[in-house]
Amino acid sequence: TFGGLVQLACTRRTGLMDYGSLIWVTLQRARNAREAIEVMDYLVQTYGYASTGESFSIGDANELWIMELIGKVRHGKGAVWVARRIPDGYVSGHANQARITTFPLDDSENCLYSPDVISFARDIGLYPSDAPDTSFSFSDIYDPINFDGARFCDARVWSFFSTVMGEEWSNQYLDYATGTNLTNRMPLWVQPLQKLSLSNVMESMRNHYEGTSLDNTGRLFSDIGSGALTGVSRNVLAD
Numbered sequence: 001t002f003g004g005l006v007q008l009a010c011t012r013r014t015g016l017m018d019y020g021s022l023i024w025v026t027l028q029r030a031r032n033a034r035e036a037i038e039v040m041d042y043l044v045q046t047y048g049y050a051s052t053g054e055s056f057s058i059g060d061a062n063e064l065w066i067m068e069l070i071g072k073v074r075h076g077k078g079a080v081w082v083a084r085r086i087p088d089g090y091v092s093g094h095a096n097q098a099r100i101t102t103f104p105l106d107d108s109e110n111c112l113y114s115p116d117v118i119s120f121a122r123d124i125g126l127y128p129s130d131a132p133d134t135s136f137s138f139s140d141i142y143d144p145i146n147f148d149g150a151r152f153c154d155a156r157v158w159s160f161f162s163t164v165m166g167e168e169w170s171n172q173y174l175d176y177a178t179g180t181n182l183t184n185r186m187p188l189w190v191q192p193l194q195k196l197s198l199s200n201v202m203e204s205m206r207n208h209y210e211g212t213s214l215d216n217t218g219r220l221f222s223d224i225g226s227g228a229l230t231g232v233s234r235n236v237l238a239d
Contacts, residue, residue, distance in 0.1 A: 004053030010071035015048020
């Protein structure tokens, strides 16, 4: 759950499908990840959406995707969304902050999105009418990054990425993870230095910033949030 813009927070008055219902009903009907994305879109457009902004990890035996979705509330029924396929051999993660920024508009093999994801933002004054579609960033428009989003949400993804990418990569995005440079956004996915095992991914779900600059075990640290439970939400791995 990333929440997103308050004015787009949907409730039971705006629809029937909350994020939990989307998961359960879709799992009953979809045979693969792409079908799951189609089913979720159909459900929110048909029955309305009743949650705040959400990130979903969707995978089958061959593909893994991140889908991010937010409702329309009084502006219309349903939701707008974008989904990106994780390249084979890469890993990604999300932790209560929308992470999809700009996305390709003409690559249906690797990127899917609702037809009005950009036009809806224009219609309600969130995106300039003269701004190019190619510059549209889902996260920056529907869930703008702030200090809390970087330091207490994306920092957990940064910690996971740091464990698989090493100290040099970690230091490159430390100013973003600590909330001091919000323009230095991390990539949506990274290619680990070595192939990850199932146990590696399980360990990452227990990450407390160990081995990073925010590790508070046995050394002096300056960040008040150092060592907090990361709980990286639904890390996804493409082999």
